[in-house]
Amino acid sequence: MNGKIADVCIVGVGAVGGILAKQLTSAGLKVVAFERGPALKTAEYAQRDSISYIARPEQLEGVRHEPRIFRTSARQPGNLRYGTSPFNVLGGSMLLWTGQASRFMPGDFKVYSNEVASGLADRAGIDLRGYDVVDWPVGYDDLEPYYERFEWEFGVAGVAGMNPFAGPRQKPYPLPPLKMTARMQLFGEAAKRLGYHPFIGPAAVTSEPYRPPPPYDTRIPERPACVYCGHCNHYGCHVNAKASTLHTAIPVALQTGSLDLRTNCKVANITTDDRGLVTGVKYFDPSGALQEQRARVVILSAFVFEHVRLLLLSKGSKRFKNGLANSSGLVGKCFFGHGDMRVYGLFDNFIVNGFIGSGAAAMRIDDFNGNNFDHTALGFIRGGTVGCSGDGTPVSRMDIVPPDVRSWGKAYKEYFMRYYTRTFDVHMAPETLPRRDNCVDLDPRRRDRWGLPLPRVTFAFRENEKRMHLFLADIGERILREAGASKVWTELPRPAPTRQCGGTRMGADPKNSVVNGYCQSHDIPNLFIVGSSVFPTMSGYPATATISALAYRTAEYIERQRDWFH
Amino acid sequence: MKAKSQSLREYRGERLQALTVRQARFIDAIAARILPTTDTPGAVEAGAVFYIDRALAGPYPHLLSRYARGLRALDALAKTQFGAAFEKLNGVQKDAALSDLESGRITELHHGEGFFELLRTHVLEGVFGEPSYGGNRDMIGWKLVGFPGQQWGYSETYINKVVDLPPVTWEGLTKKPGQS
Numbered sequence: 001m002n003g004k005i006a007d008v009c010i011v012g013v014g015a016v017g018g019i020l021a022k023q024l025t026s027a028g029l030k031v032v033a034f035e036r037g038p039a040l041k042t043a044e045y046a047q048r049d050s051i052s053y054i055a056r057p058e059q060l061e062g063v064r065h066e067p068r069i070f071r072t073s074a075r076q077p078g079n080l081r082y083g084t085s086p087f088n089v090l091g092g093s094m095l096l097w098t099g100q101a102s103r104f105m106p107g108d109f110k111v112y113s114n115e116v117a118s119g120l121a122d123r124a125g126i127d128l129r130g131y132d133v134v135d136w137p138v139g140y141d142d143l144e145p146y147y148e149r150f151e152w153e154f155g156v157a158g159v160a161g162m163n164p165f166a167g168p169r170q171k172p173y174p175l176p177p178l179k180m181t182a183r184m185q186l187f188g189e190a191a192k193r194l195g196y197h198p199f200i201g202p203a204a205v206t207s208e209p210y211r212p213p214p215p216y217d218t219r220i221p222e223r224p225a226c227v228y229c230g231h232c233n234h235y236g237c238h239v240n241a242k243a244s245t246l247h248t249a250i251p252v253a254l255q256t257g258s259l260d261l262r263t264n265c266k267v268a269n270i271t272t273d274d275r276g277l278v279t280g281v282k283y284f285d286p287s288g289a290l291q292e293q294r295a296r297v298v299i300l301s302a303f304v305f306e307h308v309r310l311l312l313l314s315k316g317s318k319r320f321k322n323g324l325a326n327s328s329g330l331v332g333k334c335f336f337g338h339g340d341m342r343v344y345g346l347f348d349n350f351i352v353n354g355f356i357g358s359g360a361a362a363m364r365i366d367d368f369n370g371n372n373f374d375h376t377a378l379g380f381i382r383g384g385t386v387g388c389s390g391d392g393t394p395v396s397r398m399d400i401v402p403p404d405v406r407s408w409g410k411a412y413k414e415y416f417m418r419y420y421t422r423t424f425d426v427h428m429a430p431e432t433l434p435r436r437d438n439c440v441d442l443d444p445r446r447r448d449r450w451g452l453p454l455p456r457v458t459f460a461f462r463e464n465e466k467r468m469h470l471f472l473a474d475i476g477e478r479i480l481r482e483a484g485a486s487k488v489w490t491e492l493p494r495p496a497p498t499r500q501c502g503g504t505r506m507g508a509d510p511k512n513s514v515v516n517g518y519c520q521s522h523d524i525p526n527l528f529i530v531g532s533s534v535f536p537t538m539s540g541y542p543a544t545a546t547i548s549a550l551a552y553r554t555a556e557y558i559e560r561q562r563d564w565f566h
Numbered sequence: 567m568k569a570k571s572q573s574l575r576e577y578r579g580e581r582l583q584a585l586t587v588r589q590a591r592f593i594d595a596i597a598a599r600i601l602p603t604t605d606t607p608g609a610v611e612a613g614a615v616f617y618i619d620r621a622l623a624g625p626y627p628h629l630l631s632r633y634a635r636g637l638r639a640l641d642a643l644a645k646t647q648f649g650a651a652f653e654k655l656n657g658v659q660k661d662a663a664l665s666d667l668e669s670g671r672i673t674e675l676h677h678g679e680g681f682f683e684l685l686r687t688h689v690l691e692g693v694f695g696e697p698s699y700g701g702n703r704d705m706i707g708w709k710l711v712g713f714p715g716q717q718w719g720y721s722e723t724y725i726n727k728v729v730d731l732p733p734v735t736w737e738g739l740t741k742k743p744g745q746s
Contacts, residue, residue: 048716048736051695055687056625182725227719239719353724355713394694394713399687408600408686409661413608413710420711421729 006032006260007565008558009281009295011267011310012302014092015544016530016551018245018253019150020299022217023555025258029565032293033259034283036266036302037088039246045095045236050395053234057082068305069443069456070496078443078456081496086303090263091246093303098232098359099242100542101156101204102385103147103549106140106167107371108539111433115371115381124375126464131433132334134536137508137517138553140167146549151202153217154243154548155210158202165197165366178207178226178361182352183424187388188363190483196365201387203360204243204544205232219252230391232359241358265291266450270298270314270324270527278324278527284450296564299528301551305455307533308332308440308503313452325504325521325529330514332441334434334505335457336538337497339465342389342425343476344400345485352424354390354397362387362427368475369540370431380467384430385540386475394420402489426476430468431538432461432497440503459497469493499542501535518557519550526564530554580616583623584630590615592637593685595653599660600689607706614692617701621688632681639675640667697735705733 007029010017021033047053066088071078087093107114112135115121121128148171150156157175177200184200191198211222226241240247253259264286271279271292280294300307311331312323323331364387366372375381397420401407405415432438438460442453461469473490480488507513510522515534521527530551532543558564575582577590585593597609622630643666644652648659655663666672670679692701694708696716702708708715715733 049696051691051699055691055695179723180725181723185725228723229717229719231716351724351726351728353727353729356720356723356729394707394711395691398690398694408664410602410604413601413604417606417710417712420713 004294005280006030006293006295008032008297008299009293010034011281011298011300012036012086012092012306013090013245013250013261014086014301014303015094015245016301016547017299018091018094018249019548019551020301020530020555021253021259021261022249023552024558025253025256027555027559029258029559031253031259032295033261034265034267034281035090035261035263037090037263039090039261039263040095040236042236042238042240045089046238048229048231048235048238048393050393054393054395066305066448067454069446069454071456071458072460072495074437074458078458080446083496083500085500086306090250090261091244094242094244094544095236095246096234097242097542097544099203099205100360100362101151101154101158101202101243101545102541103143103167104140104539104541104546105165105366105370105372108537109136109139111135111371111382111537120371120375121381123377124381125377125379126381126467128381128433128464130437130462131435131464132512133433134505134507134509134512136536137506137513142517143546143549143553144168144170146552147545149216149552150545150548153212153220154204154248155206155212155223156202156204156243157207159200163197163199163366165369165372173202174212175207175210178203178205178358179228181357181361182350183354183357183388183390184361184363186347186350186352186424186483187426187479190479191363191365194478194482196367196479198363198365201360201362201364203358205358205360206241206243217252219255220248221251223247226358228357230355230357230359231393233391267302267310268313268450268452270310272314272320272324272524276319276524278524288450297526297528297558299530299554299558301530303531304335304500304503304533305440305457307529307531309442309452309455311504311529312442325514325523325527327523328511328514330436330505330512332503333436333439334536335438335440335459335500335502336432336434337500338384338429338538338540339432339461339469339493340498341428341430341469341473341491341493343428343473343480343488343490344402344425345423345480345483346402346419346487347422347424347484348486349484351421352390353421354424355393357391359391362389364388366540368472378467378471380464380471382431382433382464383468383540384428384472386426386428386472386479388424389427390424397423402487426479428472428476429499429540429542430465430472430493431540432465434502434505434537435462457496460495461493499532501532501538501543504529504533505536506534507536519554520557528554528558577615582619584627585615585619585622585633589633589637590619592641592653593618593633595660596640596664596685597689597692599657599664600686601693606710609689609693611703612693612701612706613703614689614701617692617695617699618688620700629684632684636667636675636678636681636685639672639678640664642674643667643672698737705735708733
């Protein structure tokens with residue numbers, strides 16, 4: 001397709017890009033898709049290598065994890081960091097994720113109306129000046145059919161109706177839940193005794209061999225069932241029970257004959273014309289040479305950092321001197337994520353064997369997520385999910401040491417020998433409210449291997465989050481004690497947020513948002529930005545189910561614009 | 567000449583790739599304090615020093631000088647405080663010297679606490695990491711903590727039960743990825 005104008009150009013082929021490629025090629029559109037990483041074979045990503053995958057993440061730079069700069073205030077120069085997301089390969093972070101596949105809750109889309117404008121924040125006793133909260137322009141009901149399609153095409157295991165806080169659904173989960181593990185049993189029983197509402201978290205991991213039935217996409221190949229090897233988080237799945245577009249959407253898109261997939265190609269900027277439309281992309285091919293691809297529509301689906309960087313780098317004509325799609329000045333602003341935190345528990349009377357199971361197979365509670373609990377006088381709004389966790393090989397667990405045990409020597413050896421199999425964690429994913437001063441921009445000095453400026457993150461948790469973290473730590477400690485732990489201790493969030501969102505948020509008002517409810521730029525109608533970067537606010541849940549639902553919905557919207565493609 | 571330099575780099579019957587014999591012996595003395603041999607084997611038996619040697623010969627050549635500086639500073643501290651080289655100290659004295667390193671009290675060494683953390687991490691990776699990286703000999707580290715290694719999968723989830731499977735490495739599995 002070189003030299004020809006593609007119907008659609010997709011930048012980044014992970015969860016979102018894979019779904020978009022399948023949907024758009026199936027609708028008869030000619031798609032060129034760029035992925036900066038390689039297409040790995042199962043044997044290449046499914047090694048059980050805790051040294052390469054856990055201990056030496058910087059060794060994977062370039063191929064897998066790209067560096068970025070992180071700082072907690074605009075006064076610092078910032079340090080180089082490597083995050084596990086995005087994973088720069090075909091299939092994206094879906095190759096390394098645990099498979100947590102929860103939908104957001106209906107209230108998650110209306111935080112401004114329900115919790116700020118309603119006066120709830122005042123009653124909670126939090127001053128939200130400095131925060132910048134807006135409602136989503138789409139609601140749960142708009143996304144429900146697309147959540148369903150995601151669950152049935154990717155094979156989500158779960159129990160419908162078990163979580164009283166979940167939104168209504170038309171269909172049950174396609175697969176029964178994964179096997180119960182010791183930590184699920186202990187957590188579930190304890191949470192129940194405390195009066196909470198434990199449920200089995202939905203997981204995009206096959207509990208049985210699975211292939212989508214009609215009316216879903218039956219072209220998607222069958223996947224075998226999970227074998228409970230315990231190598232989920234940060235590892236590739238050796239049996240491909242864990243859902244990824246690499247084994248579902250991408251092969252179907254390739255089969256159509258309408259997908260020109262270009263791996264190891266790094267998009268450098270987006271080109272524009274005098275009318276203010278995008279015309280394609282410039283990219284570095286595998287040899288490092290700069291090439292151009294023209295397209296009628298460009299879709300960014302490459303994760304938060306790359307979206308912001310590409311928009312800011314693509315200044316083009318005078319019209320876009322502040323970057324593309326940036327008339328609101330909000331590109332890069334209102335960046336946020338989860339403040340992942342853990343409470344650890346040691347069990348003298350129970351063998352937990354945390355290394356067995358499926359990463360996403362967890363018992364959770366939503367009693368302290370979103371707006372599901374009374375916030376009066378708590379000093380914060382919103383909340384987080386609380387669930388059991390604690391998978392990991394000895395290399396992943398060797399730094400988890402109670403505060404009263406020295407981290408080396410005889411005492412450490414005795415501790416680790418006794419408790420490696422007798423521990424689990426309560427993992428909490430507290431959400432963060434958006435602020436303009438939590439942002440992503442371009443580092444003025446440091447560049448990547450293509451000579452492009454590194455994305456620079458400036459981020460700090462503020463009052464609303466800090467109070468929420470302490471509140472949730474108390475809940476986690478209570479559950480572990482009730483479960484019978486003889487010792488518990490808390491690890492509060494590290495400075496950098498995980499499961500990052502924001503930077504190109506969606507909204508109804510072009511003055512305070514970057515894209516509309518179809519992930520379409522307010523400024524440039526043939527430019528789409530799809531992924532967690534469009535979230536105006538989040539939930540205690542990971543983004544995957546929601547970005548996948550948005551991808552299906554955006555694809556459907558683009559397919560309907562027939563006049564664009566003739 | 568080549569043969570001679572190779573024999574000089576022989577330590578515990580193996581050829582070193584990055585460390586000198588002196589450095590290897592020193593690291594072994596430290597490893598023996600970080601994860602000591604008790605009634606069960608420790609970091610020395612697990613061959614943590616060979617994991618470190620291969621890491622320095624492979625992806626971390628830039629850390630070799632950091633190791634050299636750190637070890638020299640630790641040895642200098644041992645001589646000042648206890649009047650002998652680190653390796654000649656008794657266990658209590660070695661731990662005292664390592665504690666000084668850990669808490670950044672060795673002022674001659676820039677960011678000594680960081681070097682201690684590096685040592686601790688590398689020694690433990692050398693005990694608990696995959697044997698293919700040179701340490702965790704005979705899966706000693708995995709046997710110590712009850713991790714049965716890289717099983718293809720588990721037929722049950724062993725709730726409150728000891729996992730009585732003999733440990734395996736990925737390379738030792740007969741089934742390979744891509745099969746199901």
